Structure formats: C-alpha cells, structure tokens
Amino acid sequence: MRSTIGKSLLLGGALSLTALSAQAEAFKWASTTDPQTMDPHAVNSAPVLSFLNNIYEGLVRRGRDMSIEPSLATSWEPLGGENGWRFNLRQGVTFQDGSAFTAEDVMFSYERASNEAADVRSWFAPVTQVRVVDEFTIDFVTSAPNPLFPSSIANFMILDKDWATSNDAALPARDAENFATLNVNGTGPFTVATRDPGVKTVLAPHAGWWDEAAHNVTEATFTPIGNAATGLAALLSGEIDFIQPIPLQDVAQVESRDGFKVLEGEETRVIMFGFGHEHDKLLYSSDVTDVNPFTDPRVRLAAAHAIDMASIDRVLFRGKIEAASQLVPAGISGYSEANSDRPEFDPAKAKALLAEAGYPDGFSFGLKCTNDRYINDEALCRAAASMFAAVGLKAELSTGPVRDYWPQLREDDFDMYLLGWSPGTFDMEHPIRFLMHSQDDERKLGSWNFGNYSNARVDELLPMIQQEIDPEARQALVDEVVSITQDEVAYIPLYTQPLIWAAKDNIDLTQRADNFFMLRWVTVN
Amino acid sequence: MAYFIAKRLVQSVFVMLAVAFLAFSLFRFVGDPITQMTGVETSVADQERLREELGLNDSFALQFARFTGDMLKGDFGFSYRTRQPVAEMIATRIPATLELGVVALLISLFVGIPAGVYTALRPRGFATQAILMATLVGVSIPTFVIGIMLIFFFGVQLGWLPTFGRGGTVKLGGWETSFLTVDGWRALILPAFTLGVYQLTLTMRLVRAEMMEVMRSDYIRFATARGVPMRRLYFRHALANTMVPVITIIGLQFGGVIAFSIVTESVFQWPGMGLLFLESIRFVDIPVMGVYLVVIAFFFVVVNLIVDLLYVAIDPRLRIRDVS
Numbered sequence: 066m067r068s069t070i071g072k073s074l075l076l077g078g079a080l081s082l083t084a085l086s087a088q089a090e091a092f093k094w095a096s097t098t099d100p101q102t103m104d105p106h107a108v109n110s111a112p113v114l115s116f117l118n119n120i121y122e123g124l125v126r127r128g129r130d131m132s133i134e135p136s137l138a139t140s141w142e143p144l145g146g147e148n149g150w151r152f153n154l155r156q157g158v159t160f161q162d163g164s165a166f167t168a169e170d171v172m173f174s175y176e177r178a179s180n181e182a183a184d185v186r187s188w189f190a191p192v193t194q195v196r197v198v199d200e201f202t203i204d205f206v207t208s209a210p211n212p213l214f215p216s217s218i219a220n221f222m223i224l225d226k227d228w229a230t231s232n233d234a235a236l237p238a239r240d241a242e243n244f245a246t247l248n249v250n251g252t253g254p255f256t257v258a259t260r261d262p263g264v265k266t267v268l269a270p271h272a273g274w275w276d277e278a279a280h281n282v283t284e285a286t287f288t289p290i291g292n293a294a295t296g297l298a299a300l301l302s303g304e305i306d307f308i309q310p311i312p313l314q315d316v317a318q319v320e321s322r323d324g325f326k327v328l329e330g331e332e333t334r335v336i337m338f339g340f341g342h343e344h345d346k347l348l349y350s351s352d353v354t355d356v357n358p359f360t361d362p363r364v365r366l367a368a369a370h371a372i373d374m375a376s377i378d379r380v381l382f383r384g385k386i387e388a389a390s391q392l393v394p395a396g397i398s399g400y401s402e403a404n405s406d407r408p409e410f411d412p413a414k415a416k417a418l419l420a421e422a423g424y425p426d427g428f429s430f431g432l433k434c435t436n437d438r439y440i441n442d443e444a445l446c447r448a449a450a451s452m453f454a455a456v457g458l459k460a461e462l463s464t465g466p467v468r469d470y471w472p473q474l475r476e477d478d479f480d481m482y483l484l485g486w487s488p489g490t491f492d493m494e495h496p497i498r499f500l501m502h503s504q505d506d507e508r509k510l511g512s513w514n515f516g517n518y519s520n521a522r523v524d525e526l527l528p529m530i531q532q533e534i535d536p537e538a539r540q541a542l543v544d545e546v547v548s549i550t551q552d553e554v555a556y557i558p559l560y561t562q563p564l565i566w567a568a569k570d571n572i573d574l575t576q577r578a579d580n581f582f583m584l585r586w587v588t589v590n
Numbered sequence: 591m592a593y594f595i596a597k598r599l600v601q602s603v604f605v606m607l608a609v610a611f612l613a614f615s616l617f618r619f620v621g622d623p624i625t626q627m628t629g630v631e632t633s634v635a636d637q638e639r640l641r642e643e644l645g646l647n648d649s650f651a652l653q654f655a656r657f658t659g660d661m662l663k664g665d666f667g668f669s670y671r672t673r674q675p676v677a678e679m680i681a682t683r684i685p686a687t688l689e690l691g692v693v694a695l696l697i698s699l700f701v702g703i704p705a706g707v708y709t710a711l712r713p714r715g716f717a718t719q720a721i722l723m724a725t726l727v728g729v730s731i732p733t734f735v736i737g738i739m740l741i742f743f744f745g746v747q748l749g750w751l752p753t754f755g756r757g758g759t760v761k762l763g764g765w766e767t768s769f770l771t772v773d774g775w776r777a778l779i780l781p782a783f784t785l786g787v788y789q790l791t792l793t794m795r796l797v798r799a800e801m802m803e804v805m806r807s808d809y810i811r812f813a814t815a816r817g818v819p820m821r822r823l824y825f826r827h828a829l830a831n832t833m834v835p836v837i838t839i840i841g842l843q844f845g846g847v848i849a850f851s852i853v854t855e856s857v858f859q860w861p862g863m864g865l866l867f868l869e870s871i872r873f874v875d876i877p878v879m880g881v882y883l884v885v886i887a888f889f890f891v892v893v894n895l896i897v898d899l900l901y902v903a904i905d906p907r908l909r910i911r912d913v914s
Contacts, residue, residue, distance in 0.1 A: 101671050101873075109629025113646060181639070187631040240644060242673040245846070262672050262679075264861040265755075290754060290859045291869065298741045298753040299859075468621030468874050489631055509633040 088319040090589040092282045093571075094307040094582070095296050099263045099289035104245040105222035106174075107237035113515050114220045115581040116287070119268065119564050120161075121222030121251035124171065125215050128588065129575045131491055133216045137166065137223055137252060141215050143534075149192075149206035150214055156201055158275045159227040161249070161256040168197045174224035175205075182239045188218055190509060191531075210532040212539075217490045225250050254278060255285065263289060268584065280587045300325065300567055306589070307568040309582055313383060313440060319567045328566040328576045333397060334487040335389045336439055338432075338449070338557040339500075340365055343517040347480050348432025349461050358428055358478045359480065365554035367418035368481075369408040374560060377448055381441050382563065389558035391547050392486060392496040396578075398480075399493025399530075399540065401547035407558065415456040427457020430480040437557040438467040439485045440562055446483055474515040482515065485562060491579070493543050494530050501550055518555040595895065602891035614654045614879055615678040623670045623874040643682065644670070657880055667877040671870065676881045680863060685765050686756060687855070687862030691848040693778055699840070701792045707796025707829060710805065725791040737784040737857035744780060752777045754859035772897030781858040785851055789843055796839055800832030833904050843898030845890040 074075040100116040101108050118126075126136035129525060138152040158166040172195060179189040191214065194206040220249045224245070229235055232244035249257045252275070255268040268285040270278065288305065290296040293312045299305045301322060311319065311327070318326050340359040341348075347357055358364045365428075374388040390407040393400055419427055432453075434446035450460040460481070474482055488495035503519035510527070511517070526546050533539035550556070566576055575586040623646065623847070624637050641647055645656065660667060666677035705725075709718040728736070745753035757777030760770040768774030805828060806809060813823050852864035863882060870878040 101867075107673070108627070109631055181636070184628050184632055184636075186636070187633055231777070240670075240672045240673070241668045242675065246673050261682075261861075262674065264867065270693070288755065291865075291872075292856050292859065294738050295741065295754050295857055298738075298746050301872050302745045302749060302753045304753055392721060466621065466872075468626055468872065469619075471625040472622040506634050509635070513630065514635055 066289065077208045079558040087091055090108075090281045091284045091286070092307070092584070092587055093286045093288070093292040093305045094309075095288045095299060095305045096582070097289065097291055097293075097296070099266075102238075102246050103249050103257065103260065104234075104237050104243075105224070105251075106178040106180075106185050106241075107185040107246070109187075109370055111580060116266075117222060117249075117251075118220070118253070118581060119255045119584045120249050120253045120257065121224070122253045123219055123221045123223065124154075125219050127219050127491075127577070127579070127581075129577060131578055133219060137171075140145040143210075144204055144206065147206055148208065148210050148308075148357050149194075149204060150211075151198070151202065151204050152215075154201040154203065155275060158252050159273045159313065160252055161273075161330055162225070162228060163273070163303040164225055164227060166223070166225070166252055167200050168185060168203045169200075170198050170223055170226050171203050173229065174221070174223045177224065177229070178221060182236045184237070185221065187509065188221060206545065208490060209528070210534060213490060213492055213494060213531070223252065235291055254280070254416060258284070260454075269273050276585075278585065280585050281589060282587050283421070285584050285587075297567075300569070302570070306572050307574065307582075308565070309566040309588075310440075311565055311567045313385065313563070313565060315567075316383070316565060317525070324570050326568055326570055328564075328568065328574075329385060330564040330576045330578060331387055331394060332487065332562045332580055333394060333491060333578050334394050334439075334485045334562040335394060335496075336394050336442075336445070336483070336485045336559045336562055337389070337392065338368070338559065339482050339484050339516050340518075340556075341477065341516045342519065344477065344557075347428075347430050348478065349426045349429075349480055351429050351461075353424075353430075358422065358424055358479075359430070361422045362553050363418045363422040364424065365557070366408060367415040367422070368453060368458060368513070369557045370411045370415035370418065371452050371458060372408075372449060372559065373410040373452055374407075375410065377445065377559070379418065381444050381448060382560075385563040385565070386560040388561050388582055391551070392500060392556065393488050393493050394561040397488060399543045401493070401540075401544045404551055408554075412456050419457055421571055424457070429459035429461060432460040432462050432483075433470070433473065433479040434462065434464045434483040435470050436464040436465045438470070439483075442483060445559075475514070479515070484513070484515075484556075486513070487579070493547070494527070497523070497527055497530065497543075497546055501546065501555060518550075518553075520553065520555075523549055595899075596701060596896045598898075600892065602888060605891055606884045610658060610661070610884050611654065614657065615650065615884040617874075617876050617879065618650070620871065620876075620879070621874040623876055626873045626875075627670055657877075661884065666881050669870075669875050669878050671873040671875040671878070676877050679866060679878060680881055680885060681764065682766070683861060683863045683866050685767060686860060687848060687851055687864060688787060689768055690778065690781055690851060690854070690860060690862060691844065693782040694789065694847055694851075695840070695844055696726070697782055697786040698789035698793050702793030703797050703829075705790075706794040707824060707843045709794070710798040710801030711824065713802070721794075725794060728787045729791045733784060733788070733853045734857050736787060737781070737854060740780045740784060740909055741857070751780055756861060761842075781854050781860050784857070785847060785854040789840070789847060792843060793836065793840060796836050797829075797832055800835060801828060804828045804831050830904070834901060837897060837900050837904065841893055841900070845893040848889050848893075849886045 098112040102113060105121045106115045122136050124136060124138035125133050128134045137155050137156050141150050141152045144151050154168055157363040160166060175195050179186045191207040191211050192205055193208050196204040198204055228250045234243045234245035238246050247260055253294050254271055254274045256271050258267040258269040260266045266287045290299060296308050297311060297315050300308050316327050317328050344357045346355055347353055364504040378384055378386050388407055388540055390405045430448060432450060434442055436443040446462055450462045453460045486500060498510055499513045501523050502511040503524055504514050504517045523546050526542050530539060531544045533542060564580055571590040628637055669676055669679060677696050679752035705721055709721055712718050741753045744751045755777060756768050758773030759766045760766050767776050810828060813827055852868055855862045855864035856868055867882045
C-alpha cells in the first residue's frame with residue numbers, strides 16, 4: 066500500500082515535469098457487466114455505483130483502505146440538541162459543466178435519491194428532515210442517534226440541481242429513460258466523453274476537479290466483456306490494460322506470462338449456508354418429511370462441523386480464501402474479535418450431534434445454490450454436499466442461475482441455501498439488519514433473512530447497536546449478537562470471497578475491498 | 591408476383607404473433623426481473639410497488655395483450671435493464687449482426703462452392719481428402735471452442751487480429767458499418783469465419799453431393815461427347831443444376847445464422863443483437879427479449895421469401911409454371 070502511494074506521489078511529480086510534452090496516457094479496461102445506467106440514484110447495484118464513483122461524488126468518500134474521508138463535505142459533526150449530522154461543504158467545487166456546487170445541490174440530490182422512483186432510497190430511511198443552513202452547510206436530521214450515517218451515504222452521489230431540472234431529469238427514470246440515463250454532470254475526477262451502452266464508454270478527466278489528481282490517465286475506455294475467456298484474451302493480447310475480475314482458473318496463465326500481473330485480495334463478501342428456521346418440515350427430503358430437523362441447533366452445528374474448509378480452500382480456491390467465523394470478515398468495523406473461532410472440521414462430532422438430536426443415520430434434505438453468482442458457487446455446493454453426506458446429511462443439490470434464485474428463496478422453497486453477503490455500509494450492523502433480525506417488512510428489517518432466523522434478544526440489540534455512539538459499548542452489543550448467532554448456528558459462515566483482478570505490469574492501481582475500481586488511483590507507467 | 595409477396599408478408603404477421611405468444615409464455619420461467627432491477631437494500635415493499643407499476647402482477651393474457659397492442663401501435667416499450675427505448679436498442683444492434691451474418695455467408699459461399707466443385711471432380715485426390723477431413727473437424731467442434739481457439743492463436747499468440755469488438759466503425763446515417771475501415775475488416779475476420787464455418791462445411795458437402803450426382807447424368811455425358819469445354823461444362827451446365835437445393839438449404843441456414851449468432855457474438859463480444867439478447871436474459875429484460883424474438887421471426891419470414899424468389903430466378907421451369 067505504502068509503495069503504491071509513494072509511487073503515485075513520485076509519478077505526480079514526474080507528471081508535472083512532463084506536462085509540457087503532454088504525454089497521452091490512454092487507459093483501457095474491461096469488466097463483466099456494463100453499468101445499466103449513468104443515473105446515480107436509479108439503480109443500487111455494484112457495477113453502477115462503482116463506475117459512477119469515478120464521475121460523481123458524495124459528501125464523504127472511501128479511501129484506498131475503505132476508510133471514510135472528506136469529499137464534498139470537508140467536515141461533519143453531530144447536531145447539537147437533536148439527532149443527526151451537520152455537514153460543512155467544500156467551497157469552490159464545480160460540476161463538469163462549470164456550474165458551482167452548493168448546499169442546494171445536496172438538498173436536491175437528497176430529495177431525488179429518497180424519492181419513490183429511486184432505488185437508493187433505503188439509505189435515507191433514518192432521515193426525518195434535511196435543512197439547508199447556509200450555502201455551504203447542510204443538516205441531516207435522523208429519527209434516532211445514528212453514528213453510522215455519514216459512512217452509510219458514501220455512495221450517495223450529488224447531482225447539479227439546475228442541470229437535472231433543466232434537462233427533465235429531476236427524478237430518476239423508473240420505466241423509461243431520461244437525460245441522466247445517458248448523460249452525466251458530476252463533480253468527480255472523470256466525465257463521460259462518449260457512451261454506447263453495452264459496447265463502449267469513454268471517460269475524460271475533469272479539468273476543474275477540486276482534488277489534486279493522483280492519476281495520469283488522459284482518456285479511459287471501458288468495455289464490458291461478458292465472456293471470461295474473451296476478457297482474458299483481450300488482456301493478454303494487449304488490447305486492454307486491466308480487467309476485473311478474472312476466473313480463479315486463469316490466474317496461473319496470467320502469472321506465467323511476462324508483462325502481466327494478478328492482483329489478489331479479499332472481498333468483503335462472506336459466503337454462507339442458511340437454514341429454513343421457520344419451516345415446520347423439510348421440502349426435499351425422502352426420509353424425514355414430518356419435521357424440520359434444522360430447527361434443532363445441534364443439527365445445524367453438526368452441519369457446520371461437517372464442512373472441511375481447508376480442503377475447500379486447497380482444492381477449489383487454490384489457497385486463496387480466508388475461512389469466516391461470522392458474517393463479516395476481519396477488518397470490517399464491528400467484527401467480533403471475541404468470536405473469531407469457527408466450528409472446526411470434525412465429522413465424528415457432527416455424527417455424535419446428529420445422534421444426540423435423534424438422527425443417528427442422518428436424513429436427506431434439499432440444498433439450493435446459485436451457479437452464476439459467486440466464484441465457484443456450484444463447485445462449492447457439490448463439495449459441501451459430499452462433506453455433508455460423509456456425516457449422514459444427504460443433500461439433494463439443485464443449482465440455478467441467480468435470476469430466479471432469489472424469488473425461490475423468498476417463496477421459502479428450500480431446506481438449506483447458499484448466500485453471499487457484502488456489508489453495504491462496511492459495518493457489522495448491515496448483516497445484522499438484513500440477515501439476522503426477524504423478517505419485518507413494515508420496518509424494512511430482515512429482508513434477506515430468508516429462513517427467518519428469529520431471536521428476541523438480537524431484535525432488541527439491533528436498534529441499540531444502531532444508536533450507540535460509544536465504540537466500546539457498541540462493540541459489546543455487537544459481540545453479544547455474534548455470540549448468540551454463533552451459539553444458535555443461525556448461519557454457517559464459510560469464507561470470504563477472494564477478489565482477483567489482472568493488469569499489465571505497467572499499470573499501478575488500487576484494489577479496494579468493495580470491488581470498486583477507482584480511476585483516480587490509476588497510473589500508467 | 592406482388593400478390594405472392596403481399597400474401598407472405600401478411601402471413602408473417604401471424605408467425606410473429608405466434609412467436610410472441612410462445613416467448614411470452616416462457617418468460618415467466620426465465621426469472622424475476624424485479625430482483626435484477628433493484629439493489630439488495632431495496633425493501634420488499636418498494637419491490638412490490640415496482641412490480642405493480644410495471645404491470646408484472648397482471649394476468650398473462652393482459653400482459654400479452656398489452657405487449658402486442660403496443661407493438662402494433664409501434665411502441666416497443668423500454669428496457670428494464672437500461673431504461674432505453676427497445677426499438678432504438680435493437681435498431682443500433684442490427685447492423686453489427688447483419689454485417690457479421692452476411693460476411694459469414696459470403697465466406698461460406700466463396701469457399702464452400704468452389705471447394706464443393708473441386709472435391710466432386712477429384713473425389714480421390716489428396717487435397718480432397720484433406721479438405722473433407724478439415725471441414726469434418728470444423729463442424730464437430732462447437733462454435734465457441736473454434737472462436738476461442740482462433741482468438742488465442744491469431745489474437746494472443748500472433749497478435750495479428752483483435753480479440754473482441756467491432757474495431758473501427760463508421761456511421762452512415764443510422765447504420766454503423768465495419769466495411770469502411772481497415773480496423774473494421776480486421777475485427778470482422780475471426781467472428782465471421784467462426785460463424786461461417788458450419789455453413790461452409792454444409793455448403794461444400796451439399797455442392798459436392800449434388801455435383802457428383804449431376805456429373806453422372808446423361809446430359810453431361812452428351813455435352814462431354816460434343817466437346818463442350820470443361821470449364822463451361824462444369825460451371826454452366828453442371829453447377830447451375832445443383833443450385834436449387836443448395837439455395838434452399840443456405841437460405842434456411844442464413845436465417846439461423848442471423849438469429850443464432852448469439853454464441854459467436856458472445857465469444858467475440860460482438861455488439862450485435864445476439865449479445866444484447868444474452869445480456870437481456872441475464873437481467874430478465876422481458877421487453878427486449880420479446881421484441882428481439884419477434885424481430886428474429888420477421889427475419890426468418892423475409893429470408894424464406896427471398897429464397898422462394900431466388901428459385902424463380904434460377905430455375906426457368908418455375909417461371910414457366912408461374913406464367914401458365
């Protein structure tokens with residue numbers, strides 16, 4: 066990390082010297098998915114947010130190590146006398162069309178992003194009121210103390226009010242396109258020069274960017290390449306400089322060639338198995354059809370002890386994964402150090418637990434998995450199924466594409482299922498809210514808790530965690546949740562998904578744990 | 591003749607309706623568009639509201655009626671994925687697919703027909719055996735494997751040709767063409783060959799079989815005895831008589847080439863309709879999938895119509911019957 070920063074500083078110096086010769090550093094990159102839209106509030110998906118973070122900016126932003134740092138706000142502090150935050154905005158910032166950035170633009174963007182037509186409105190659920198104090202000060206009032214709020218809006222991108230309203234893009238387009246679907250006007254380091262959706266998007270640096278550019282890119286071309294082999298060929302033939310991601314099985318091929326490098330890291334996504342806690346019987350069992358053995362924590366623990374993570378790591382992931390003990394990886398805020406042990410691989414113990422629970426010969430059940438969502442997801446489930454079988458848990462595996470996977474899970478059509486979760490706020494509170502709190506559509510909690518794991522104490526702890534300002538007291542509350550959910554084996558956390566990118570040797574870039582690719586850290590040497 | 595064409599075009603409307611109906615009844619099994627359109631943090635209530643807004647809760651009959659009604663009015667709707675007008679999305683992708691398909695067809699004809707004639711005239715020659723073997727291997731390997739092999743050999747190892755995309759294109763009105771730049775042609779070679787290789791083999795084998803049949807017929811012997819020059823004999827008398835079945839098959843195949851260039855387009859990231867369709871499946875983009883399938887049905891109808899017209903042009907006997 067330090068060397069990258071050092072190099073980019075050096076390069077920054079070198080650049081200013083060579084600026085006269087106007088060396089063009091064109092940069093080309095590819096990824097599997099084209100951002101569906103250029104509208105930062107229309108779709109809350111990683112390809113869109115990642116791409117648009119190069120063009121638009123939020124009040125705060127994430128640094129190379131995911132830490133929150135000032136962006137369009139220079140500082141922020143809790144409001145006195147009421148719940149919420151005051152943001153002091155940066156002065157002298159201009160949008161790419163030259164107009165000035167003020168608190169009115171933040172206010173407008175808030176109204177736009179929290180509108181029913183916006184897919185990102187859930188970020189503003191705690192907000193009750195937004196007030197423009199003066200041209201460069203804005204208050205976000207929340208219903209309860211909300212220490213996480215500033216970091217939860219790192220992807221809330223600010224649009225220019227005049228630009229959006231005068232181009233009929235005051236609201237995100239829901240079922241038709243509008244001006245902001247194809248055009249941009251942000252404050253960020255890059256702007257869109259040309260866009261051909263699904264084919265090619267060319268970005269150009271924003272000359273009036275407020276921050277000092279650490280990159281030396283004069284033109285950046287993005288091409289979506291859906292087919293992994295084609296993407297690899299494009300990199301190896303030199304037509305592109307960088308690609309994210311590459312399949313695990315291609316790592317060796319890239320490493321074996323001169324002039325290319327593989328960038329490996331840990332994504333923040335934890336892969337896990339979930340159970341139908343609420344189901345009163347198994348749906349896919351050929352022998353136990355009257356009850357659901359997984360309602361017994363001993364059976365769930367037995368399943369956890371049956372998993373041999375070391376073999377999965379070695380055989381399927383070439384030693385590139387980190388076993389997980391909880392639903393966020395180490396390093397994420399709220400990670401529970403006190404509960405960092407995971408159930409060890411112990412088939413004998415698994416069998417004993419099953420016998421104790423009344424299933425000495427095991428039973429059969431259905432295991433649902435995706436086959437196109439996570440790295441090696443189908444292979445993982447096959448391996449897990451054979452490990453389960455070794456202790457008597459006969460998993461009937463069914464795999465399918467993710468496009469009809471979530472509806473199946475929502476309809477409770479599973480006995481056990483695979484899920485990967487990346488904490489959108491990079492805090493443990495996120496998976497507690499979405500995966501551990503009981504399902505509560507009214508209050509928008511537990512919306513991805515498909516099996517409806519429910520524990521009254523966890524439900525009680527979530528609002529306390531959300532509102533606790535003191536870090537130590539907060540960690541104690543989080544530790545309690547993690548401890549409860551581990552004791553009850555609410556999920557079987559498996560591992561943190563690896564992040565594998567590939568680039569030419571002459572490219573310096575930063576691989577951030579949220580799998581976002583930021584052009585502002587790219588240097589072409 | 592005009593009546594014949596008009597009748598066919600009217601029929602095509604029914605074909606398209608039938609295709610739309612079949613496609614629509616399958617869409618329910620493709621997946622849920624809403625979970626593809628929204629982020630993980632979107633609440634269940636917001637998802638339901640969107641589902642209601644898009645009319646996805648309506649009955650199948652109502653959704654189908656709305657789709658066909660809008661299509662008849664010329665309103666092709668908006669993509670769920672990109673929110674762009676579907677008509678525009680498909681229109682901008684048609685040139686890429688058509689140019690690829692036409693070049694693939696030309697490769698298959700200009701290589702396939704001479705090779706077919708040659709292998710028919712010298713059935714036991716060494717070159718014939720080599721050609722037959724090579725093309726057999728060519729059809730036996732799946733298209734995407736051929737594509738990947740070509741990419742790695744010509745694109746990565748030798749570095750002669752680009753590995754993906756259309757290269758340089760020039761806009762002529764609304765038509766984006768690869769034909770006017772060197773880069774465009776270079777990018778076209780590998781995908782066109784990949785797409786055309788099956789067609790090429792088929793054409794060659796068909797021409798060869800027909801040629802061998804014709805060469806045994808009486809009129810060829812008489813012509814040989816009369817001393818008709820060999821060249822004229824082969825190409826004017828023999829080859830012309832093999833063309834009716836060849837055109838039938840090639841015509842039908844060409845519809846397929848256009849319609850199912852999906853695999854080739856995916857391997858070469860060729861921005862045509864097939865690639866668009868593939869992306870649409872991934873995102874359960876029902877409006878795009880629906881319109882694509884209807885457009886493809888229309889292509890099939892038109893290609894078949896052209897094939898029928900070509901018969902008349904090639905075979906004088908059909909013309910006489912038509913007049914009588």
